[in-house]
Amino acid sequence: MQSLDVLRRSPTADYVATVLSSVALTPTIKAIRLRLDRDELRFLPGQSVWPKFERDGRKFSKIYSIASSPSACPDIELCVSRVGWSSAVVQDLAIGQSLPLRGPYGLMTLSELPQRPRLYIAEGSGIAPLKSQIDWLRECGYKLPVWLVQANPETPDQLPYQPYWQQLQQTWPAFHYRDAIAQCPESVLVNLRLKLAAFDVVICAVGDRSDQLQETALALGAKPDQLRSEKFIAF
Numbered sequence: 001m002q003s004l005d006v007l008r009r010s011p012t013a014d015y016v017a018t019v020l021s022s023v024a025l026t027p028t029i030k031a032i033r034l035r036l037d038r039d040e041l042r043f044l045p046g047q048s049v050w051p052k053f054e055r056d057g058r059k060f061s062k063i064y065s066i067a068s069s070p071s072a073c074p075d076i077e078l079c080v081s082r083v084g085w086s087s088a089v090v091q092d093l094a095i096g097q098s099l100p101l102r103g104p105y106g107l108m109t110l111s112e113l114p115q116r117p118r119l120y121i122a123e124g125s126g127i128a129p130l131k132s133q134i135d136w137l138r139e140c141g142y143k144l145p146v147w148l149v150q151a152n153p154e155t156p157d158q159l160p161y162q163p164y165w166q167q168l169q170q171t172w173p174a175f176h177y178r179d180a181i182a183q184c185p186e187s188v189l190v191n192l193r194l195k196l197a198a199f200d201v202v203i204c205a206v207g208d209r210s211d212q213l214q215e216t217a218l219a220l221g222a223k224p225d226q227l228r229s230e231k232f233i234a235f
């Protein structure tokens, strides 16, 4: 297990993962828990791995964010939305089946405890890299405010990990959760009236939605140099 106070990333390397569990979080999103073949992966919360696939004799790879804290290694969790061939393969892996993958990759990370309050905005499986960061902050006993605004365009009234966030809000005083079920995340953000200039803002959503949420955050006072975002697109 990786210790909390020494957060570092290992060189990118190949691993073979074995499926420990595969659980539906919503009708389209699953959490897939994997155990790596060795305890060498060190990643920063927000990073990703590239599972490797073979189809019609051709090899290719797709990128998936790690949804669990670095402290859980050699176990990692993926949070995958079923949209096309690769995501269906990952979702349909049986318990005990193996999946070669390569990592870690990615720059939307945390490497030390942040000095400002944080606002996380997630849509759909975009919750994955944000969950890794939030889990790590909680484990560190982070005391500055951490807000999460969550929506899911695929099934708007069913949000991945929602019971977990609701429970976390009861047990971690710094954490504040708002679901965007009855209204869009933009309206939730307007109604929150947070002084965003004082916040680090982190956004993850699919395609153009990431840009749209970023524009909203900036219009509400977020500082461009305190805003990071990631866009889930198919390569």
Ligand SMILES: Cc1cc2nc3c(=O)[nH]c(=O)nc-3n(C[C@H](O)[C@H](O)[C@H](O)COP(=O)(O)OP(=O)(O)OC[C@H]3O[C@@H](n4cnc5c(N)ncnc54)[C@H](O)[C@@H]3O)c2cc1C
Pocket (backbone or CB within 6 Å): 048, 062, 063, 064, 065, 066, 078, 079, 080, 081, 082, 083, 084, 085, 086, 087, 088, 124, 125, 126, 128, 129, 206, 207, 230, 231, 232, 233, 234, 235
């Ligand atoms: C940095 C990065 C991290 C990523 N992390 C994750 C992750 O943690 N979980 C995850 O589910 N996906 C993630 N993705 C997307 C993932 O890499 C694949 O692109 C996705 O699973 C679609 O591949 P596919 O072969 O199933 O479908 P394809 O046939 O390649 O794509 C079908 C359509 O789905 C759209 N799409 C892509 N990703 C999503 C998504 N997540 N939700 C809804 N629609 C989507 C594409 O724009 C495309 O129009 C990430 C992408 C990037 C760039």
